[in-house]
Amino acid sequence: MRKATVQIQYDTEKLCAIRQYMGKNDIALDNELDDVMQKLYEKHVPAPVREYIESRDSRVQEKPKRPARPSSTAAANNEVNTTV
Structure with missing residues (x-):
């Protein structure tokens, strides 16, 4: 699933305190x-x-990837190699 960025404004001193005390407990702010x-x-x-939403996400993940088409130079090289 694609991720979006959420941006909020919050008091700087409070944020510093949160980070300080979460850091003491080895807790990541992002995870919280x-x-x-x-x-x-x-x-x-x-x-x-x-x-x-979850069913759409799982269908996108299960969708098989199409194999990449060989480049025209690779195809040309194969033709040359097979005729030699």
């Missing part, structure tokens, strides 16, 4: 914010919509 966003998503987005 991800958890909060997930809880907000689950709280506010109806279950059928979440299921739809």
Whole structure:
């Protein structure tokens, strides 16, 4: 799933304090914010919509990749090699 960037304004001193005390406990701020966003998503987005989004995401991940077409020079080299 593609990721978006969320930007907020927050009091600098409070943010420094959060980072300081989370760092003492080896807790990553990014991980905590991800958890909060997930809880907000689950709280506010109806279950059928979440299921739809998750099914779309899983279909995109399961979609087989088409093999790359050989370049014209590679195809030309194969023709030369097979005729030699």
